[in-house]
Amino acid sequence: xxxxxxxxxxxxxxxxxxxxxxxxxxxxxxxxxxxxxxxxxxxxxxxxxxxxxxxxxxxxxxxxxxxxxxxxxxxxxxxxxxxxxxxxxxxxxxxxxxxxxxxxxxxxxxxxxxxxxxxxxxxxxxxxxxxxxxxxxxxxxxxxxxxxxxxxxxxxxxxxxxxxxxxxxxxxxxxxxxxxxxxxxxxxxxxxxxxxxxxx
Amino acid sequence: xxxxxxxxxxxxxxxxxxxxxxxxxxxxxxxxxxxxxxxxxxxxxxxxxxxxxxxxxxxxxxxxxxxxxxxxxxxxxxxxxxxxxxxxxxxxxxxxxxxxxxxxxxxxxxxxxxxxxxxxxxxxxxxxxxxxxxxxxxxxxxxxxxxxxxxxxxxxxxxxxxxxxxxxxxxxxxxxxxxxxxxxxxxxxxxxxxxxxxxx
DNA sequence: AAAAAATCTTATCTTTTGTTAACGTTTTGA
DNA sequence: TCAAAACGTTAACAAAAGATAAGATTTTTT
Numbered sequence: 001x002x003x004x005x006x007x008x009x010x011x012x013x014x015x016x017x018x019x020x021x022x023x024x025x026x027x028x029x030x031x032x033x034x035x036x037x038x039x040x041x042x043x044x045x046x047x048x049x050x051x052x053x054x055x056x057x058x059x060x061x062x063x064x065x066x067x068x069x070x071x072x073x074x075x076x077x078x079x080x081x082x083x084x085x086x087x088x089x090x091x092x093x094x095x096x097x098x099x100x101x102x103x104x105x106x107x108x109x110x111x112x113x114x115x116x117x118x119x120x121x122x123x124x125x126x127x128x129x130x131x132x133x134x135x136x137x138x139x140x141x142x143x144x145x146x147x148x149x150x151x152x153x154x155x156x157x158x159x160x161x162x163x164x165x166x167x168x169x170x171x172x173x174x175x176x177x178x179x180x181x182x183x184x185x186x187x188x189x190x191x192x193x194x195x196x197x198x199x200x
Numbered sequence: 201x202x203x204x205x206x207x208x209x210x211x212x213x214x215x216x217x218x219x220x221x222x223x224x225x226x227x228x229x230x231x232x233x234x235x236x237x238x239x240x241x242x243x244x245x246x247x248x249x250x251x252x253x254x255x256x257x258x259x260x261x262x263x264x265x266x267x268x269x270x271x272x273x274x275x276x277x278x279x280x281x282x283x284x285x286x287x288x289x290x291x292x293x294x295x296x297x298x299x300x301x302x303x304x305x306x307x308x309x310x311x312x313x314x315x316x317x318x319x320x321x322x323x324x325x326x327x328x329x330x331x332x333x334x335x336x337x338x339x340x341x342x343x344x345x346x347x348x349x350x351x352x353x354x355x356x357x358x359x360x361x362x363x364x365x366x367x368x369x370x371x372x373x374x375x376x377x378x379x380x381x382x383x384x385x386x387x388x389x390x391x392x393x394x395x396x397x398x399x400x
Numbered sequence: 401a402a403a404a405a406a407t408c409t410t411a412t413c414t415t416t417t418g419t420t421a422a423c424g425t426t427t428t429g430a
Numbered sequence: 431t432c433a434a435a436a437c438g439t440t441a442a443c444a445a446a447a448g449a450t451a452a453g454a455t456t457t458t459t460t
Binding site: 090 | 272330339348
């Protein structure tokens with residue numbers, strides 16, 4: 001099965017956070033389920049509670065808000081990254097954040113309920129607490145960097161940063177999503193690009 | 201001693217995350233140290249690695265960046281909140297974020313080294329992993345909300361939000377710090393306040 | 401108590417962004 | 431394959447924000 005290869009990939013990436021022995025891995029995998037999202041289908045529908053943490057095996061998603069009927073894209077995730085609406089997942093309430101596949105996307109997920117069960121299972125509890133801590137810390141650092149860039153930089157500077165380090169986003173996301181991600185309108189991003197082209 | 205009362209306060213707040221039994225608490229407290237920061241003294245000096253997670257017993261701090269020689273305030277913490285420069289603390293590298301007391305501030309801290317020791321101590325490991333997870337998750341949610349507000353709202357809307365929920369910040373922080381916190385200049389905040397006064 | 405520094409507002413001018421709309425191109429979907 | 435939708439650019443104008451400086455008031459420091 002291809003599923004085996006996918007599980008192996010997932011396990012390898014998990015090892016950045018936590019290494020399972022064989023017995024633990026068997027129990028852990030019993031809580032996993034695979035999902036395929038066709039392009040434009042949702043990982044979280046507007047208004048829904050986020051029930052899963054997913055790991056993207058292939059494909060990509062965008063996180064978006066809705067304001068005055070308009071969609072505003074706030075973030076992206078790609079293959080070999082986790083995806084969840086953390087606040088909604090943790091609080092069991094609908095978030096302000098929805099998640100949509102932008103390509104056909106294959107995921108391996110575990111549910112909130114599964115996570116609670118594993119946290120309550122003496123065999124896995126310690127490692128799952130640790131996994132949760134390390135994963136949370138990883139995303140905390142991402143957020144810290146992203147907040148810094150909004151506090152200290154102009155949209156143009158953020159775009160220049162993206163040019164140097166945001167290959168996936170630039171190459172795989174439509175520009176109007178990128179504009180939102182930078183905190184500006186698509187028209188404004190188009191102008192920034194023009195400025196950059198003409199000058200330095 | 202007043203230290204006892206302070207420890208008790210801290211323990212009570214910790215219980216939002218984790219409850220220690222007496223034996224655990226004794227070991228945990230051996231890793232704590234108290235600090236007093238006079239107004240304008242630093243919790244983290246520019247260029248320094250953040251070595252501690254602190255809990256503010258009284259007082260307040262601001263987090264700030266330096267850009268082009270200018271200080272830009274990105275966040276605040278008040279009594280009964282934790283304070284740390286998470287990325288620097290976790291990565292053991294200097295951050296882009298410095299922390300300064302804005303009033304005489306009393307803290308109870310534990311160092312990175314202490315935390316590692318507790319995480320390696322079988323007696324405390326599980327609870328410290330859990331504590332780390334829950335604390336990280338708490339701040340993750342804060343960041344998620346704060347990022348949303350930058351992606352979906354105008355500075356004026358963020359200021360209006362602050363008027364309804366940001367009592368401490370509004371009452372205890374100078375306005376030019378609040379302006380930075382909202383992502384704008386002090387002059388711009390002054391104009392926003394004027395607009396709000398005149399109209400709705 | 402006096403001097404210095406910090407704070408906030410206001411004014412002026414410049415730059416940037418938002419809004420709306422038009423246009424051509426590309427992609428999508430029926 | 432063909433019509434519809436999505437996408438990116440540009441233009442024109444309005445609104446907002448940045449930069450700079452001046453001035454009044456308050457706070458801090460000496």
